[in-house]
Amino acid sequence: MKVTVVGAGAVGASCAEYIAIKNFASEVVLLDIKEGYAEGKAMDLMQTASLNGFDTKITGSTSDYSKTANSDICVITSGIPRKPGMTREELIGINAGIVKSVSSDLIKHSPDTIIIVVSNPMDTMTYLVHKTTNLPKNRIIGMGGALDSARFKYRLAEALGAPISDVDGMVIGGHSDKGMVPLTRLATRNSVPVTEFISDERLNQVKEDTKVGGATLTGLLGTSAWYAPGAAVSGLVQAIACDQKKIYPCSTLLEGEYGLNDLCIGVPVVLGRNGIEKIVDISLNDAEKAHMQESAEGVSKTNGLLEL
Numbered sequence: 001m002k003v004t005v006v007g008a009g010a011v012g013a014s015c016a017e018y019i020a021i022k023n024f025a026s027e028v029v030l031l032d033i034k035e036g037y038a039e040g041k042a043m044d045l046m047q048t049a050s051l052n053g054f055d056t057k058i059t060g061s062t063s064d065y066s067k068t069a070n071s072d073i074c075v076i077t078s079g080i081p082r083k084p085g086m087t088r089e090e091l092i093g094i095n096a097g098i099v100k101s102v103s104s105d106l107i108k109h110s111p112d113t114i115i116i117v118v119s120n121p122m123d124t125m126t127y128l129v130h131k132t133t134n135l136p137k138n139r140i141i142g143m144g145g146a147l148d149s150a151r152f153k154y155r156l157a158e159a160l161g162a163p164i165s166d167v168d169g170m171v172i173g174g175h176s177d178k179g180m181v182p183l184t185r186l187a188t189r190n191s192v193p194v195t196e197f198i199s200d201e202r203l204n205q206v207k208e209d210t211k212v213g214g215a216t217l218t219g220l221l222g223t224s225a226w227y228a229p230g231a232a233v234s235g236l237v238q239a240i241a242c243d244q245k246k247i248y249p250c251s252t253l254l255e256g257e258y259g260l261n262d263l264c265i266g267v268p269v270v271l272g273r274n275g276i277e278k279i280v281d282i283s284l285n286d287a288e289k290a291h292m293q294e295s296a297e298g299v300s301k302t303n304g305l306l307e308l
Protein backbone atom coordinates (compact mmCIF):
# COMPACT_ATOMS: atom_id res chain seq x y z
CA MET A 1 0.00 0.00 0.00
CA LYS A 2 1.59 3.25 -1.20
CA VAL A 3 0.28 6.57 0.14
CA THR A 4 1.34 10.00 -1.11
CA VAL A 5 0.84 13.09 1.03
CA VAL A 6 1.22 16.39 -0.83
CA GLY A 7 2.19 19.26 1.45
CA ALA A 8 4.78 18.40 4.10
CA GLY A 9 3.67 21.21 6.40
CA ALA A 10 1.96 20.86 9.75
CA VAL A 11 -0.98 18.71 8.61
CA GLY A 12 0.89 16.72 5.94
CA ALA A 13 3.66 15.71 8.34
CA SER A 14 1.12 14.82 11.04
CA CYS A 15 -0.76 12.61 8.51
CA ALA A 16 2.47 10.85 7.54
CA GLU A 17 3.38 10.33 11.19
CA TYR A 18 0.04 8.81 12.21
CA ILE A 19 -0.12 6.62 9.10
CA ALA A 20 3.38 5.32 9.83
CA ILE A 21 2.74 4.76 13.54
CA LYS A 22 -0.35 2.69 12.71
CA ASN A 23 1.97 0.51 10.58
CA PHE A 24 -0.47 -0.60 7.84
CA ALA A 25 1.14 1.08 4.80
CA SER A 26 4.37 -0.11 3.20
CA GLU A 27 5.31 3.32 1.84
CA VAL A 28 4.48 6.98 2.40
CA VAL A 29 5.80 9.63 0.00
CA LEU A 30 5.74 13.22 1.25
CA LEU A 31 5.91 15.86 -1.48
CA ASP A 32 6.29 19.62 -1.09
CA ILE A 33 7.15 22.56 -3.30
CA LYS A 34 9.67 23.94 -0.77
CA GLU A 35 13.17 22.72 -1.69
CA GLY A 36 14.37 19.93 0.62
CA TYR A 37 11.46 20.36 3.05
CA ALA A 38 9.66 17.05 2.40
CA GLU A 39 12.98 15.20 2.32
CA GLY A 40 13.84 16.71 5.73
CA LYS A 41 10.48 15.85 7.26
CA ALA A 42 10.68 12.31 5.86
CA MET A 43 14.17 11.79 7.29
CA ASP A 44 13.15 13.15 10.70
CA LEU A 45 10.09 10.87 10.75
CA MET A 46 12.15 7.84 9.64
CA GLN A 47 14.44 8.46 12.59
CA THR A 48 11.41 7.83 14.86
CA ALA A 49 10.81 4.38 13.28
CA SER A 50 13.00 2.37 15.64
CA LEU A 51 11.64 4.38 18.59
CA ASN A 52 7.99 4.05 17.64
CA GLY A 53 8.23 0.55 16.18
CA PHE A 54 7.00 0.96 12.61
CA ASP A 55 8.23 -0.40 9.29
CA THR A 56 6.51 2.06 6.93
CA LYS A 57 9.12 3.59 4.64
CA ILE A 58 8.73 7.39 4.43
CA THR A 59 10.49 9.28 1.63
CA GLY A 60 10.42 12.93 0.60
CA SER A 61 10.32 14.68 -2.75
CA THR A 62 10.56 18.29 -3.89
CA SER A 63 7.91 18.56 -6.62
CA ASP A 64 9.02 15.33 -8.37
CA TYR A 65 5.72 13.57 -9.03
CA SER A 66 7.42 10.55 -10.61
CA LYS A 67 8.23 9.53 -7.00
CA THR A 68 4.48 9.35 -6.28
CA ALA A 69 3.78 6.96 -9.19
CA ASN A 70 1.22 4.22 -8.60
CA SER A 71 0.06 5.52 -5.23
CA ASP A 72 -3.06 3.75 -3.98
CA ILE A 73 -4.13 6.79 -1.99
CA CYS A 74 -3.09 10.46 -2.37
CA VAL A 75 -3.78 13.06 0.31
CA ILE A 76 -3.78 16.76 -0.63
CA THR A 77 -2.80 19.07 2.24
CA SER A 78 -0.92 21.65 0.14
CA GLY A 79 -2.06 25.22 0.54
CA ILE A 80 -2.15 28.00 3.07
CA PRO A 81 -3.83 27.68 6.47
CA ARG A 82 -5.96 30.46 7.97
CA LYS A 83 -4.78 32.94 10.57
CA PRO A 84 -6.82 34.08 13.61
CA GLY A 85 -9.93 36.01 12.56
CA MET A 86 -10.09 34.52 9.07
CA THR A 87 -12.65 32.07 7.68
CA ARG A 88 -11.64 28.97 5.72
CA GLU A 89 -13.49 30.38 2.70
CA GLU A 90 -11.01 33.28 2.50
CA LEU A 91 -8.29 30.79 1.50
CA ILE A 92 -9.93 29.98 -1.84
CA GLY A 93 -7.98 32.57 -3.86
CA ILE A 94 -4.61 30.90 -3.23
CA ASN A 95 -5.61 27.31 -2.50
CA ALA A 96 -7.79 26.70 -5.58
CA GLY A 97 -4.83 27.14 -7.94
CA ILE A 98 -2.64 24.88 -5.79
CA VAL A 99 -5.24 22.11 -5.45
CA LYS A 100 -6.03 22.21 -9.16
CA SER A 101 -2.42 21.78 -10.29
CA VAL A 102 -1.56 19.24 -7.58
CA SER A 103 -4.57 17.02 -8.37
CA SER A 104 -3.81 16.93 -12.09
CA ASP A 105 -0.11 16.18 -11.44
CA LEU A 106 -1.08 13.36 -9.08
CA ILE A 107 -3.38 11.53 -11.48
CA LYS A 108 -0.84 11.72 -14.33
CA HIS A 109 1.33 9.37 -12.25
CA SER A 110 -1.37 7.47 -10.34
CA PRO A 111 -4.44 7.21 -12.61
CA ASP A 112 -6.12 4.62 -10.36
CA THR A 113 -5.60 6.47 -7.09
CA ILE A 114 -8.12 7.51 -4.45
CA ILE A 115 -7.73 11.20 -3.51
CA ILE A 116 -8.39 12.58 -0.03
CA VAL A 117 -8.75 16.37 0.00
CA VAL A 118 -7.77 18.29 3.13
CA SER A 119 -6.86 21.80 1.91
CA ASN A 120 -9.44 24.48 2.74
CA PRO A 121 -12.09 25.49 1.98
CA MET A 122 -12.29 21.71 1.89
CA ASP A 123 -15.80 21.05 0.47
CA THR A 124 -15.14 23.45 -2.39
CA MET A 125 -11.64 22.03 -2.97
CA THR A 126 -13.18 18.54 -3.15
CA TYR A 127 -15.64 19.78 -5.77
CA LEU A 128 -12.74 21.37 -7.65
CA VAL A 129 -10.88 18.04 -7.69
CA HIS A 130 -13.96 16.46 -9.32
CA LYS A 131 -14.04 19.14 -11.98
CA THR A 132 -10.27 18.91 -12.55
CA THR A 133 -9.73 15.15 -12.61
CA ASN A 134 -13.06 13.64 -13.64
CA LEU A 135 -12.29 10.62 -11.44
CA PRO A 136 -15.29 8.48 -10.42
CA LYS A 137 -17.02 9.96 -7.38
CA ASN A 138 -16.11 7.07 -5.07
CA ARG A 139 -12.43 7.98 -5.50
CA ILE A 140 -12.63 11.62 -4.33
CA ILE A 141 -13.10 12.10 -0.59
CA GLY A 142 -13.05 15.32 1.42
CA MET A 143 -11.83 15.10 5.02
CA GLY A 144 -13.65 17.36 7.48
CA GLY A 145 -16.47 15.47 9.19
CA ALA A 146 -14.14 12.90 10.77
CA LEU A 147 -12.26 15.74 12.46
CA ASP A 148 -15.39 17.69 13.38
CA SER A 149 -16.92 14.53 14.89
CA ALA A 150 -13.78 13.93 16.97
CA ARG A 151 -14.09 17.49 18.28
CA PHE A 152 -17.80 16.93 18.96
CA LYS A 153 -16.97 13.82 21.01
CA TYR A 154 -14.31 15.77 22.91
CA ARG A 155 -16.82 18.50 23.79
CA LEU A 156 -19.54 15.95 24.64
CA ALA A 157 -17.21 14.03 26.96
CA GLU A 158 -16.25 17.30 28.65
CA ALA A 159 -19.90 18.25 29.21
CA LEU A 160 -20.87 14.75 30.38
CA GLY A 161 -17.84 14.24 32.61
CA ALA A 162 -17.47 10.91 30.78
CA PRO A 163 -14.52 9.20 29.09
CA ILE A 164 -14.38 9.93 25.35
CA SER A 165 -14.43 6.17 24.64
CA ASP A 166 -17.98 6.07 26.08
CA VAL A 167 -19.22 8.82 23.77
CA ASP A 168 -20.43 8.61 20.18
CA GLY A 169 -21.58 11.36 17.86
CA MET A 170 -21.33 12.64 14.33
CA VAL A 171 -21.08 15.98 12.54
CA ILE A 172 -22.34 16.30 8.97
CA GLY A 173 -22.69 19.31 6.65
CA GLY A 174 -20.09 21.73 5.39
CA HIS A 175 -16.68 21.96 7.04
CA SER A 176 -17.13 25.62 7.98
CA ASP A 177 -17.72 27.64 11.14
CA LYS A 178 -21.40 28.14 10.34
CA GLY A 179 -22.11 25.10 8.14
CA MET A 180 -21.37 22.20 10.48
CA VAL A 181 -24.37 20.17 11.61
CA PRO A 182 -23.53 18.33 14.87
CA LEU A 183 -26.23 15.67 15.26
CA THR A 184 -26.93 16.18 18.98
CA ARG A 185 -30.18 14.18 18.74
CA LEU A 186 -28.24 11.03 17.81
CA ALA A 187 -25.27 11.46 20.18
CA THR A 188 -24.94 8.79 22.85
CA ARG A 189 -23.10 7.91 26.04
CA ASN A 190 -22.68 4.13 25.98
CA SER A 191 -25.85 3.74 23.86
CA VAL A 192 -27.95 6.13 26.03
CA PRO A 193 -28.98 9.41 24.36
CA VAL A 194 -26.87 12.23 25.81
CA THR A 195 -30.08 14.20 26.42
CA GLU A 196 -30.65 11.85 29.39
CA PHE A 197 -27.60 13.36 31.09
CA ILE A 198 -27.30 17.04 30.12
CA SER A 199 -29.67 19.95 29.62
CA ASP A 200 -30.66 21.29 26.20
CA GLU A 201 -28.81 24.48 27.06
CA ARG A 202 -25.54 22.61 27.80
CA LEU A 203 -25.99 20.50 24.67
CA ASN A 204 -26.45 23.62 22.61
CA GLN A 205 -23.19 24.96 24.03
CA VAL A 206 -21.46 21.70 22.98
CA LYS A 207 -22.87 22.21 19.47
CA GLU A 208 -21.66 25.80 19.21
CA ASP A 209 -18.18 24.94 20.63
CA THR A 210 -17.90 22.11 18.09
CA LYS A 211 -18.75 24.35 15.15
CA VAL A 212 -15.99 26.82 16.01
CA GLY A 213 -13.51 24.07 16.96
CA GLY A 214 -11.06 24.97 14.18
CA ALA A 215 -11.38 28.72 14.79
CA THR A 216 -10.79 28.27 18.54
CA LEU A 217 -7.55 26.39 17.90
CA THR A 218 -6.47 28.90 15.24
CA GLY A 219 -6.92 31.67 17.83
CA LEU A 220 -4.77 29.78 20.35
CA LEU A 221 -2.08 28.58 17.94
CA GLY A 222 -1.83 31.51 15.50
CA THR A 223 -2.32 29.00 12.65
CA SER A 224 -4.73 26.12 12.24
CA ALA A 225 -4.53 22.75 14.00
CA TRP A 226 -2.61 19.67 12.82
CA TYR A 227 -2.61 16.78 15.34
CA ALA A 228 -6.33 15.92 15.17
CA PRO A 229 -6.49 16.70 11.41
CA GLY A 230 -3.55 14.32 10.80
CA ALA A 231 -5.12 11.62 12.98
CA ALA A 232 -8.47 12.02 11.19
CA VAL A 233 -6.83 11.62 7.77
CA SER A 234 -4.93 8.56 8.97
CA GLY A 235 -8.26 7.03 10.05
CA LEU A 236 -9.71 7.51 6.56
CA VAL A 237 -6.55 6.16 4.90
CA GLN A 238 -6.57 3.09 7.15
CA ALA A 239 -10.28 2.42 6.53
CA ILE A 240 -9.55 2.36 2.78
CA ALA A 241 -6.22 0.54 2.92
CA CYS A 242 -7.52 -2.16 5.26
CA ASP A 243 -10.97 -2.35 3.61
CA GLN A 244 -12.58 -1.72 7.00
CA LYS A 245 -16.07 -0.67 5.77
CA LYS A 246 -16.13 1.95 8.52
CA ILE A 247 -18.64 4.79 8.52
CA TYR A 248 -17.13 8.27 8.60
CA PRO A 249 -18.78 11.55 7.64
CA CYS A 250 -16.88 12.67 4.51
CA SER A 251 -17.38 15.29 1.86
CA THR A 252 -18.66 13.59 -1.28
CA LEU A 253 -20.42 14.57 -4.48
CA LEU A 254 -24.17 14.37 -3.88
CA GLU A 255 -26.58 13.45 -6.65
CA GLY A 256 -29.95 13.66 -4.92
CA GLU A 257 -28.98 12.20 -1.54
CA TYR A 258 -30.19 14.43 1.32
CA GLY A 259 -32.17 16.30 -1.37
CA LEU A 260 -28.93 17.92 -2.60
CA ASN A 261 -27.22 18.00 -5.97
CA ASP A 262 -24.01 19.16 -7.65
CA LEU A 263 -21.94 19.90 -4.56
CA CYS A 264 -19.60 18.11 -2.18
CA ILE A 265 -20.62 18.21 1.47
CA GLY A 266 -20.18 16.04 4.56
CA VAL A 267 -22.49 13.04 4.92
CA PRO A 268 -21.95 9.58 6.42
CA VAL A 269 -20.26 7.16 4.00
CA VAL A 270 -18.92 3.61 4.15
CA LEU A 271 -15.16 3.58 3.45
CA GLY A 272 -13.46 0.49 2.04
CA ARG A 273 -10.90 -0.53 -0.55
CA ASN A 274 -12.92 1.22 -3.30
CA GLY A 275 -13.03 4.50 -1.43
CA ILE A 276 -16.58 5.67 -0.83
CA GLU A 277 -18.52 2.40 -1.19
CA LYS A 278 -21.88 3.77 -0.06
CA ILE A 279 -23.47 7.06 0.93
CA VAL A 280 -25.60 6.46 4.01
CA ASP A 281 -28.78 8.51 3.61
CA ILE A 282 -30.02 8.77 7.22
CA SER A 283 -33.38 10.34 8.14
CA LEU A 284 -33.05 13.84 9.52
CA ASN A 285 -35.72 15.76 11.41
CA ASP A 286 -37.03 19.07 10.08
CA ALA A 287 -34.58 21.22 12.04
CA GLU A 288 -31.60 19.11 10.88
CA LYS A 289 -32.84 19.19 7.28
CA ALA A 290 -33.14 22.98 7.42
CA HIS A 291 -29.63 23.29 8.89
CA MET A 292 -28.25 20.96 6.19
CA GLN A 293 -29.99 23.00 3.48
CA GLU A 294 -28.52 26.24 4.84
CA SER A 295 -25.09 24.61 5.03
CA ALA A 296 -25.37 23.45 1.41
CA GLU A 297 -26.29 26.98 0.32
CA GLY A 298 -23.08 28.24 1.95
CA VAL A 299 -20.95 25.59 0.19
CA SER A 300 -22.62 26.28 -3.19
CA LYS A 301 -21.97 29.99 -2.76
CA THR A 302 -18.25 29.31 -2.22
CA ASN A 303 -18.23 26.89 -5.19
CA GLY A 304 -19.55 29.78 -7.26
CA LEU A 305 -16.24 31.58 -6.70
CA LEU A 306 -14.31 28.86 -8.55
CA GLU A 307 -13.10 29.58 -12.06
CA LEU A 308 -14.11 26.30 -13.71
Ligand SMILES: NC(=O)c1ccc[n+]([C@@H]2O[C@H](COP(=O)([O-])OP(=O)(O)OC[C@H]3O[C@@H](n4cnc5c(N)ncnc54)[C@H](O)[C@@H]3O)[C@@H](O)[C@H]2O)c1
Pocket residue numbers: 006007008009010011012031032033034037077078079080081082091095098102117118119120122143144147175223224225226229
Ligand atom coordinates in the same frame (compact mmCIF):
# COMPACT_ATOMS: atom_id res chain seq x y z
N1 LIG B 1 -9.96 19.63 6.12
C1 LIG B 1 -9.52 19.80 7.36
O1 LIG B 1 -10.13 19.32 8.31
C2 LIG B 1 -8.26 20.58 7.62
C3 LIG B 1 -7.63 20.51 8.86
C4 LIG B 1 -6.46 21.25 9.06
C5 LIG B 1 -5.94 22.01 8.02
N2 LIG B 1 -6.57 22.06 6.84
C6 LIG B 1 -6.03 22.81 5.71
O2 LIG B 1 -4.88 22.11 5.23
C7 LIG B 1 -4.02 23.03 4.57
C8 LIG B 1 -2.59 22.87 5.10
O3 LIG B 1 -2.50 23.31 6.43
P1 LIG B 1 -1.08 23.28 7.21
O4 LIG B 1 -1.34 23.74 8.58
O5 LIG B 1 -0.42 21.97 6.97
O6 LIG B 1 -0.28 24.40 6.39
P2 LIG B 1 1.30 24.53 6.25
O7 LIG B 1 1.57 25.90 5.75
O8 LIG B 1 1.97 24.07 7.50
O9 LIG B 1 1.66 23.47 5.10
C9 LIG B 1 1.24 23.60 3.79
C10 LIG B 1 2.36 23.07 2.90
O10 LIG B 1 1.90 23.08 1.54
C11 LIG B 1 3.06 23.33 0.75
N3 LIG B 1 2.66 23.73 -0.59
C12 LIG B 1 2.14 24.92 -1.01
N4 LIG B 1 1.93 24.88 -2.34
C13 LIG B 1 2.29 23.66 -2.78
C14 LIG B 1 2.29 23.02 -4.05
N5 LIG B 1 1.86 23.62 -5.14
N6 LIG B 1 2.75 21.75 -4.11
C15 LIG B 1 3.20 21.10 -3.00
N7 LIG B 1 3.22 21.66 -1.78
C16 LIG B 1 2.77 22.93 -1.67
C17 LIG B 1 3.80 24.42 1.51
O11 LIG B 1 5.14 24.55 1.09
C18 LIG B 1 3.64 23.93 2.95
O12 LIG B 1 4.74 23.15 3.36
C19 LIG B 1 -4.63 24.41 4.81
O13 LIG B 1 -5.37 24.80 3.68
C20 LIG B 1 -5.55 24.19 5.99
O14 LIG B 1 -6.59 25.13 6.04
C21 LIG B 1 -7.73 21.37 6.61
Ligand SMILES: O=C(O)C[C@H](O)C(=O)O
Pocket residue numbers: 081082088120147175213214215217218224225229
Ligand atom coordinates in the same frame (compact mmCIF):
# COMPACT_ATOMS: atom_id res chain seq x y z
O1 LIG C 1 -9.76 25.58 11.14
C1 LIG C 1 -9.08 25.51 10.12
O2 LIG C 1 -8.93 26.47 9.36
C2 LIG C 1 -8.35 24.24 9.80
C3 LIG C 1 -9.21 23.03 9.78
O3 LIG C 1 -10.25 23.14 8.85
C4 LIG C 1 -9.70 22.65 11.14
O4 LIG C 1 -10.91 22.49 11.31
O5 LIG C 1 -8.86 22.49 12.04
